[in-house]
């Protein structure tokens with residue numbers, strides 16, 4: 424039997440995509456998983472947007488939950504935070520240790536909290552995200568420059584480690600400042616739709632084109648796919664746009680390990 428690959432065994436800087444599904448249909452039928460983005464940067468492990476299944480996916484990938492330092496929630500929709508309580512308990516040895524940081528918008532903490540009270544009490548620090556916010560996890564800096572256009576309070580984030588800058592553009596409607604405000608070497612973009620849909624506050628593939636016509640990162644990674652876009656094969660669109668803009672564009676897949684040292 425092949426030895427199971429344990430991505431967090433080494434000290435390499437990486438992003439592990441434990442879920443690339445987006446939108447109600449894909450997430451709640453688990454056509455694509457929703458286990459969030461797991462980072463290891465400068466030896467620090469943290470998770471962004473742990474949706475349904477995040478704990479199961481992370482442990483099966485060999486991530487040592489006791490080494491987890493922080494949880495970042497971009498907004499209160501369940502595909503971004505459903506597993507936050509389970510992960511807090513995994514991180515704190517079942518609420519026996521007080522440790523870790525949770526970052527979330529105020530409406531995910533103070534109104535109909537997505538975090539249960541006893542889970543709140545076992546975390547060392549709960550930080551309410553705000554526009555223009557700057558935060559730290561060990562050597563890592565996090566920036567939330569602007570509130571996104573999405574029904575609950577929603578924040579994208581730029582993550583800066585010693586060697587890498589990564590922008591995570593979570594769920595939002597397009598706005599023109601987006602490519603000027605979020606300029607990571609690596610850009611992860613939640614591209615739910617192929618075509619825009621009225622009444623839904625999500626990005627589509629044409630927004631990726633708009634973004635790249637203003638700013639070209641080293642690599643742009645499409646993520647968080649809805650059903651119609653999945654049927655339209657986002658990996659083919661990634662290739663097409665990649666050629667069109669002469670920039671690396673990749674459509675993420677479940678369990679994709681993005682090794683920053685190798686890829687950038």
Ligand SMILES: [Zn+2]
Nearest residue numbers: 498500573594
């Ligand atoms: Zn959302």
